[in-house]
Amino acid sequence: MTMTLVRYNPFRDLDILQRQMNRLFDESFLSDTKENGIPAAEISETEDAIHLKLELPGIAKEDLDIQVTKNAVSVSGERKEETKTETNGVTRSEFRYGKFSRVIPLPVHVQNNNVTAQYKDGILTLTLPKSEEEKNKVVKVQVG
The missing domain is CATH 2.60.40.790 (Immunoglobulin-like)
Structure with a gap:
């Protein structure tokens, strides 16, 4: 049995979190604009x-x-x-x-x-x- 060594990158998790927050904000902003009917x-x-x-x-x-x-x-x-x-x-x-x-x-x-x-x-x-x-x-x- 061989083990593969994987290097942990803490910034990768932060990057994923930032992308998820950006997507959530964009979706929320766009839906609010459409739902509120801002002309x-x-x-x-x-x-x-x-x-x-x-x-x-x-x-x-x-x-x-x-x-x-x-x-x-x-x-x-x-x-x-x-x-x-x-x-x-x-x-x-x-x-x-x-x-x-x-x-x-x-x-x-x-x-x-x-x-x-x-x-x-x-x-x-x-x-x-x-x-x-x-x-x-x-x-x-x-x-x-």
Whole structure:
């Protein structure tokens, strides 16, 4: 009978533990984001306005609360989803409820009393006109 000598490496156990913790954190973070329904956002800027799109599938426009200050947008709401399927006489029902809230800081001041909103196919689109002082921030100077 021969024995094989194996060298013990204590750092190997720490490495395994760290990978397991990272995976647990990543899975927990991703599932929390999906379950809480934190909406994905896209922001773009033109000369006259800020354009903000939020992805809000499965939420009725009546369940949205949108508030705009001169330098931020707050969107909150409640998702109420129910799906039922029936296969071979077995009914499967799933409910998904959850509130969400997201505050998005704006890169410039806007005219919060002149905002337009559209909601179609689960996409909320806000057009936030820039305040006059922001529009006139860059002034062309003539050299004499």
